[in-house]
Amino acid sequence: xxxxxxxxxxxxKDVAHLARLARLAVTxxxxxxxxxxxxxxxxxxxxxxxxxxxxxxxxxxxxxxTNVFREDVARPSxxxxxxxxxxxxxxxxxxxxxxxLGRRRDxxxxxxxxxxxxxxxxxxxxSRGGMA
Amino acid sequence: xxxxxxxxxxPELQAALKDGATAEGITRxxxxxxxxxxxxxxxxxxxxxxxAIERAAAIDGAGTAGTGLAGIPVAVKDVVVxxxxxxxxxxxxxxxxKPPYDGTVAARLKSAGTVLLGKTNMDEFAMGSSTENSAYRxxxxxxxxxxxxxxxxxxxxxxxxxxxxxxAIGTDTGGSIRQPAALTGLVGHKPTYGSVSRYGLIAFSSxxxxxxxxxxxxxxxxxxxxxxxxxxxxxxxSIDAPVPVLAECARRGAEGDLSGLTVGIVRELGxxxxxxxxEQGVLARVAEAVALLESMGAxxxxxxxxxxxxxxxxYYLIAPSEASSNLSRFDGVRYGLRVGDDGNRDLDExxxxxxxxxxGAEVKRRIILGTYALSxxxxxxxxxxxxxxRTLISRDFSAGFADVDVLVSPTTPTVxxxxxxxxxxxxxxxxxxxxxxxxxxxxxxxxxxxxGLSDDLPVGFQIMAPALADDRCYQxxxxxxxxxxxxxxxxxxxxLPRRDAAAVGGAA
Numbered sequence: 265x266x267x268x269x270x271x272x273x274x275x276x277k278d279v280a281h282l283a284r285l286a287r288l289a290v291t292x293x294x295x296x297x298x299x300x301x302x303x304x305x306x307x308x309x310x311x312x313x314x315x316x317x318x319x320x321x322x323x324x325x326x327x328x329x330t331n332v333f334r335e336d337v338a339r340p341s342x343x344x345x346x347x348x349x350x351x352x353x354x355x356x357x358x359x360x361x362x363x364x365l366g367r368r369r370d371x372x373x374x375x376x377x378x379x380x381x382x383x384x385x386x387x388x389x390x391s392r393g394g395m396a
Numbered sequence: 397x398x399x400x401x402x403x404x405x406x407p408e409l410q411a412a413l414k415d416g417a418t419a420e421g422i423t424r425x426x427x428x429x430x431x432x433x434x435x436x437x438x439x440x441x442x443x444x445x446x447x448a449i450e451r452a453a454a455i456d457g458a459g460t461a462g463t464g465l466a467g468i469p470v471a472v473k474d475v476v477v478x479x480x481x482x483x484x485x486x487x488x489x490x491x492x493x494k495p496p497y498d499g500t501v502a503a504r505l506k507s508a509g510t511v512l513l514g515k516t517n518m519d520e521f522a523m524g525s526s527t528e529n530s531a532y533r534x535x536x537x538x539x540x541x542x543x544x545x546x547x548x549x550x551x552x553x554x555x556x557x558x559x560x561x562x563x564a565i566g567t568d569t570g571g572s573i574r575q576p577a578a579l580t581g582l583v584g585h586k587p588t589y590g591s592v593s594r595y596g597l598i599a600f601s602s603x604x605x606x607x608x609x610x611x612x613x614x615x616x617x618x619x620x621x622x623x624x625x626x627x628x629x630x631x632x633x634s635i636d637a638p639v640p641v642l643a644e645c646a647r648r649g650a651e652g653d654l655s656g657l658t659v660g661i662v663r664e665l666g667x668x669x670x671x672x673x674x675e676q677g678v679l680a681r682v683a684e685a686v687a688l689l690e691s692m693g694a695x696x697x698x699x700x701x702x703x704x705x706x707x708x709x710x711y712y713l714i715a716p717s718e719a720s721s722n723l724s725r726f727d728g729v730r731y732g733l734r735v736g737d738d739g740n741r742d743l744d745e746x747x748x749x750x751x752x753x754x755x756g757a758e759v760k761r762r763i764i765l766g767t768y769a770l771s772x773x774x775x776x777x778x779x780x781x782x783x784x785x786r787t788l789i790s791r792d793f794s795a796g797f798a799d800v801d802v803l804v805s806p807t808t809p810t811v812x813x814x815x816x817x818x819x820x821x822x823x824x825x826x827x828x829x830x831x832x833x834x835x836x837x838x839x840x841x842x843x844x845x846x847x848g849l850s851d852d853l854p855v856g857f858q859i860m861a862p863a864l865a866d867d868r869c870y871q872x873x874x875x876x877x878x879x880x881x882x883x884x885x886x887x888x889x890x891x892l893p894r895r896d897a898a899a900v901g902g903a904a
Contacts, residue, residue, distance in 0.1 A: 279764060286720060286767045287727070288760055289748035297757075301822055302765055308823050309709040309769075312781040315788060322783030323790060325603050325633070326589040326839020327863070332632040346496045352734035361729055362737050362746040 274302045401425040402559040403893065406616045409562060410462055419467030423452035423511050426469050430513070430560050438535040439545075439555035441474050442482045443514035452511045465623055466509025471561035473552050474515040475522055476607065477596045478502045481512065485598040486520040486548075488531040489754025490732045499596015500631065501565060501607050501624045508623050513561050517551030520756045521723065522572055522600045524548050525828035528819055529758045536815070537580060538892060539853055543812040546576025546828075552610050553580040557889065563611040563620050567597060569604045570711050571807075571832025574844035577610050578807035578856020581846045581888050583617045583873065584610045586832075588863045589839030590635040592621075593628035601718040602633075604711075604836050612889050614649070614845060614874040618642035621866070637864065645867040649874030655693030657872065660800035661686060664704040665831045666809065673827060674809045677850025682806045685847040685857045688879050689804075689872065699796045699803060703788035707833040710789070712826055713769050713782035714837070720766030723759070726751060761822065790838040797862045802872055805831050807844040807856030835860045843869035845876055846888040852895075854888070 274282075276299045283290040290298070344357055353360040401422050404412065409422060427445045434440050452467065461467030472478065475485045477495035479502075484490040498506060505512070519529035527535040527550025535550045537543040538558035545554040549566030553576035556564050566573040568586035577584025585608045592607045599605060609620035619642075626639035661667060666674045666682065690696050728734035728750035736749035755763070769778040796803050809830050818825040835842035840863050847857035857876065861868040881887055886894075 274768070278768075282764045282767045282771075283760075284748075285771075286763045287724075287744065287748045287751050288755070288763065289745075289752035290760065291752075294757075294760070298761060298764060301761060302768075304821075304823050305712065305761070305765060305826075306768075308826070309712045309765075309778065309782075311709040312706055312713060312785050313777060315703070315706050315781065315785045317781065317784035317788065320784045320787050322780060323786040323837075324783060326790075326837070327633065327635060329633065334629055342496050347730075350493055350496065350731040352728055352732065353737065359729055362741060362743045363739075364743045 274299055274306060402429050402562075403890070404562070405613050406465075406468055406562055406611070406619055409468055413462030413467050419452040419455045419461040419511060420449060422467065423448050423469050423513070426513055426561060429558075433558060434560060436536065436541070437538065437554055437558055437560065438533045439516055439551045439558065439560055440471070440514040441484060441486070441517050441532055441551065444481070448511055448513055455509050455511065460509055464508055465505075465619070467511065469511040469513045469562060470505055470620075471513045471516050471552060471555045471564040472502060472505070473518055473549050473564065473566050475518060475567050475598050475600075476502050476565060477598065478512065478515065481515065483515065483598070484532070485522070486518040486530045486532065487754065487756070487759070488733065489726050489750070493731050495596075497596065500593035500628045502596065504624050505565070510623075516549070516555055516564060519548035519550070519572075520759050521598065521719070522548040522567055522569055522605075523719065523758050523762055525571070525575060525825055526813075526815075526818065527551060527576075528815065529756055531756050534815065537812050539580065540812065543814055543853070544579065546579035546808075546812065548572040549576045549584075549610060553577055553582055553584070556580070556582055556610055556612060557892065559893070563609060563616050565607055565620075565624070566610045567605060567607045568832075568836065569601050569606075569715060570836045571829040573608050573610055574807050574832045574842060574856065574858060575828060578844045578846075578858075579812040579854060581854035581892065582610050582612065583614050583843065583845050583877070584608065585617050585621060585843040585866070585869060586835065586841060587621060587625060587866055588635070588841045590633050591637070591640070591841075591864065591866065592625050593631040593634050595628055595630040599722040601715040602722060603718060604715060613887065614843075614870055614877050615643060615646045617843070618646040618870045635864070640864070640866055642867055642870050646870045646874040649871035650878040652692050652875050652878055654689055654872070654875055657694045657802070658800040659686070659689055659694045659696045659872070660699035660796055660803045661696065662704065662796075662803050662805045663698050663700045664702065665805035667698060673830065674806065675811065675850060678806050678808070678810060678855050681848040681850055681855040682804075682857055685876055686804065688876060692875055692879060697800065699800060701789075701792035701796055701803075701834065703785060703792045704834045706785045707789055707837055708826060708830055710782040710785040711829070711833045711837060712765075713778050714786065716762040716766035717769045717779050718766070720763045720770065723755075723763055726754065728754075758822070786837045789834050793834070793838045793840055793860075793862070801861070802868050803860040805858045805860075807831055807858040811850050811853035811855060831858055839863060841866040841869050843873045845873040847876065847880070
């Protein structure tokens with residue numbers, strides 16, 4: 265990891281890094297707010313470290329189950345047009361996605377400045393394959 | 397004087413249907429109240445009166461109204477996907493989305509012949525304890541419009557308490573059925589994890605999420621639970637066991653004989669040395685409820701569950717961690733919002749802008765916290781440690797249930813707090829779930845039943861039972877409800893319209 269917060273503290277920089285990992289283009293104001301709030305939350309949750317858990321196995325699930333099988337029988341799926349009806353953009357019977365290869369910025373986090381101006385335009389772009 | 401259909405219990409509605417009332421008439425009665433009152437109350441996110449009336453009329457036409465649940469209206473929390481009916485989970489990222497299928501809970505209600513009144517408001521993705529995290533609107537508590545209705549199923553609790561639905565579906569991850577039920581004077585039950593299908597619930601924390609009933613009475617809750625419960629092959633965590641018999645247990649419990657039952661009061665949830673943050677009025681009502689159980693023949697003793705002290709920190713690591721993973725599906729590709737797709741930005745940028753604009757503050761906080769708790773170098777200290785605490789909590793339950801049949805506590809440490817009073821302090825907000833979190837983490841069933849008023853606001857009494865012993869929750873809750881109703885001379889919720897009527901009369 266490139267960030268090394270002391271236990272129970274998250275700096276602005278840490279939050280920015282975590283937000284980038286989680287694909288959240290947070291604003292400067294949010295960084296200020298979350299750094300403070302999340303440090304308080306971390307303080308509270310860090311209490312788990314006091315628990316006497318030597319030799320205690322972790323619980324991942326309240327009802328332990330493994331290998332839940334069903335009969336290997338084909339079932340009808342939803343028709344493609346029904347699935348694509350809810351997509352923000354579709355083309356040729358498929359989900360249309362933004363470019364995934366090519367130019368890459370040093371900072372992969374999207375610029376905040378761009379977001380506001382896109383808000384209105386976005387809704388109109390539905391299923392037409394973008395505005396180019 | 398004509399009967400107000402919106403104050404009836406479900407068995408009373410069933411009797412009315414057999415006695416000449418129509419599903420359409422009942423549905424219209426609720427729709428009229430929604431039209432008149434929901435602008436101020438804020439319980440619903442989506443209501444389609446024409447569709448509801450058409451559905452009710454079809455059930456009247458089929459002649460099935462009054463058999464089983466046919467013709468009984470129901471409100472459903474907006475976290476349950478409903479085919480062709482807008483479903484948002486309280487989030488802008490899903491605004492306008494119409495799911496292409498029904499979740500199992502919705503499908504079972506539909507096949508039982510119920511009439512969908514609408515989708516109820518909630519904290520965004522069920523993350524919250526006050527419904528103030530809804531991206532759409534504020535929901536008010538019918539007992540005091542300046543206070544929260546609880547959360548995250550606050551739209552469901554407000555709708556039922558105010559008579560805008562006879563009953564409703566909620567979901568509970570850390571208390572989101574029980575806490576809003578307690579704060580609005582309802583009965584709310586979180587079933588044993590795995591006993592009600594999660595198929596078609598928009599996932600928040602998959603190892604904890606569970607749907608359940610919110611209702612005016614214990615018997616109503618049991619009837620609704622029976623309608624939605626049971627094994628579902630579409631949910632691989634679903635328990636392959638028969639639908640439990642619950643309504644019968646509620647009826648038997650109402651007879652008031654608890655001899656042979658042992659009740660354990662959890663010391664760590666409001667008992668001696670653990671009263672910090674608990675209101676005196678809440679503790680007094682809970683003590684009275686325990687005394688009432690004792691008077692009906694129950695043997696009462698104190699039980700210590702030391703690991704419960706760590707339920708809150710463990711929960712607020714496990715739930716955000718699972719959420720940070722679950723919510724990665726909202727990437728602006730297959731459904732919902734997409735922001736910034738101008739032909740120049742790449743997928744990562746569009747994703748980050750979409751999620752930034754589509755998610756609210758609490759959701760972002762939890763995603764960031766969960767991302768942190770799961771990151772290498774911190775995983776063991778936070779997430780791994782929390783999972784071990786989860787084991788300790790389950791062990792405390794097992795040890796407790798070796799001695800007693802049910803464990804009891806307040807449902808919430810306080811009565812409903814004022815709107816806005818905790819929104820800027822996540823840690824204070826999280827404390828609202830203090831008493832409900834242990835049962836969530838252990839996957840055991842727990843019910844909240846009203847046990848009186850404090851400061852003129854409802855107080856909830858929580859009854860927890862071993863896994864798959866949901867019937868015990870209903871039995872004990874029904875006994876308590878019946879004894880209190882008998883002493884009061886009316887049902888708990890009947891106090892609310894009566895009080896409001898008196899206030900209007902007094903002001904005139």
